[in-house]
Amino acid sequence: MAYDWKEVERKYFMPVFKRLPVALVRGDGVRVWDDEGKSYLDMVAGIAVNVLGHAHPAVVDAIADQSKRLIHVSSLYYSIPQLQLAELLVENSCGDKVFFGNSGTEANEGAIKLARKYGKLHRDGAFEVISMSGSFHGRTLATLAATGQAKFQAPFSPMPAGFKNVAFNDIEAVKQATTAQTCAVLLECIQGESGVHLADKEYLKSLRSWCDEQGLLLIFDEIQTGMGRTGTFLGFENYGVEPDVFTMAKGLGGGVPIGAVVAKESANCFTTSDHGSTFGGNPLACAAGVATVKYILDNGLVDNAREMGKQLLSGLRSLKDNHPIVRETRGLGLMAALDLEEDRAQELVEAALSRGLIVNATGPKTIRLVPPLIVKQQEIEEAVSILDSCLASL
Ligand SMILES: Cc1ncc(COP(=O)(O)O)c(C=O)c1O
Structure with missing residues (x-):
């Protein structure tokens, strides 16, 4: 983080949130940028909030x-x-x-x-x-x-x-x-x-x-x-x-x-x-x-969620096929999760973040993806590919 926001938070904000070390300042569609100009593919969307992506x-x-x-x-x-x-x-x-x-x-x-x-x-x-x-x-x-x-x-x-x-x-x-x-x-x-x-x-x-x-x-x-x-x-x-x-x-x-x-x-x-x-x-x-x-x-976004959801789930299933550490994948539409065999979900979230992908850990073994409903096939493929490389390096 360019400015020491971590320190400002420590001094002034009730410590109820476990933050990841980025300050997001801007978004456009399925992408967000931090205060150092680094971009991320956002598969969390404010936890299922930014359904039309950012700055729609x-x-x-x-x-x-x-x-x-x-x-x-x-x-x-x-x-x-x-x-x-x-x-x-x-x-x-x-x-x-x-x-x-x-x-x-x-x-x-x-x-x-x-x-x-x-x-x-x-x-x-x-x-x-x-x-x-x-x-x-x-x-x-x-x-x-x-x-x-x-x-x-x-x-x-x-x-x-x-x-x-x-x-x-x-x-x-x-x-x-x-x-x-x-x-x-x-x-x-x-x-x-x-x-x-x-x-x-x-x-x-x-x-x-x-x-x-x-x-x-x-x-x-x-x-x-x-x-x-x-x-x-x-x-x-x-x-x-x-x-x-x-x-x-x-x-x-x-x-x-x-x-x-x-x-x-x-x-x-x-x-x-x-x-x-x-x-x-x-x-x-x-x-x-x-x-x-x-x-x-x-604009057919309900159908898009169904279709892109299928792609996302099939991508996550391919990760399960390729990485023994993946125990299970679940989901419906653009609401998906991947369980690990070990308590390493936070590690996976951090590895993804460093490679420009935002996903979220709902528990020690589980990551969740709830991207904007405007997400396209190419972005799903990019997310799965980043997760693939993160899992390979876990
Ligand atoms: C199913 C469900 N119900 C209720 C809530 C609470 O919503 P809010 O945080 O807007 O109060 C959440 C938030 O995550 C949720 O997922």
């Missing part, structure tokens, strides 16, 4: 235009970009009603509140949410309690009441955990943060039936899987199962912070003053969201 004109122009007119307006008034984005999400999903916050964790927090109110109204005050081990739903206290990973919860225990984490892909575990207090089941159809673990089709179908039988809300966290990443606009569309409620964030604003709770009419029980947010769904974020969603849908 559709997003840049939308933000610039909106910022010249109105950046913020209170929710006391109608906001046109907000309503346009709500309409786009409803018209392109199974949902009927939308609420906007500023992040994934806020979207899930909103969904949990909705589920609790639903339980009050329709299940005799039931308030408990069943979620899955290995899941990630955010960092507020409620979403941490829903996040089935002890390492995130431990420093802040006791967790708020009303959450049960059960084994993923195990319908019997959900059935056993269901009581008169249960109001909802919350899960990612592909767990991202714990290393791209896919739900089984039968499992999601059984979950749908169980929630219908018991009168529970089925909530899908689409924060990482949404926006076309898995080769369908929403991840659950791969499974032929519809939730009552789903949440979005990450790619929704093309890089601008925004989150959304989307509910079917039958699940929506929020009425005046039940929920709110000063910044949530502000004109700037929603204008970016409208531009991003429209661009994805109008």
Whole structure:
């Protein structure tokens, strides 16, 4: 790093992030540059956020235009970009009603509140949410309690009441955990943060039936899987199962912070003053969201994610064939992971970085790739080839 940003961070910033030794200052498409002018192929995209890549004109122009007119307006008034984005999400999903916050964790927090109110109204005050081990739903206290990973919860225990984490892909575990207090089941159809673990089709179908039988809300966290990443606009569309409620964030604003709770009419029980947010769904974020969603849908990026995803997975599989240290590859669309036999994922991430490739370690053995949806075949080949040389040198 040209300037000693490491030292500035040490002095002024809470040490919650484990940083790689680069300061990224600029991006264009699937490439980013650091403050020393070195370029990198970005297969992380802000962890599934920069769906149109960096500095995409559709997003840049939308933000610039909106910022010249109105950046913020209170929710006391109608906001046109907000309503346009709500309409786009409803018209392109199974949902009927939308609420906007500023992040994934806020979207899930909103969904949990909705589920609790639903339980009050329709299940005799039931308030408990069943979620899955290995899941990630955010960092507020409620979403941490829903996040089935002890390492995130431990420093802040006791967790708020009303959450049960059960084994993923195990319908019997959900059935056993269901009581008169249960109001909802919350899960990612592909767990991202714990290393791209896919739900089984039968499992999601059984979950749908169980929630219908018991009168529970089925909530899908689409924060990482949404926006076309898995080769369908929403991840659950791969499974032929519809939730009552789903949440979005990450790619929704093309890089601008925004989150959304989307509910079917039958699940929506929020009425005046039940929920709110000063910044949530502000004109700037929603204008970016409208531009991003429209661009994805109008330019075949969902199909591109599916096709490029196949290339990426086949490239990763070839790495497994050539390098005994690779144990397994997984993924769907542009959400992919590679497991090593040994705890050397961070080493692989650093080796890739030094060769101009950005990938991310989700655990000691696992790296994840979630590139922008605009990625092309040549860039996938370049990424696989760099990983190939890194693996050869591990
Ligand atoms: C599936 C999932 N849900 C929720 C979140 C939390 O989103 P945010 O960091 O925007 O609060 C994440 C973030 O990684 C996520 O992957």
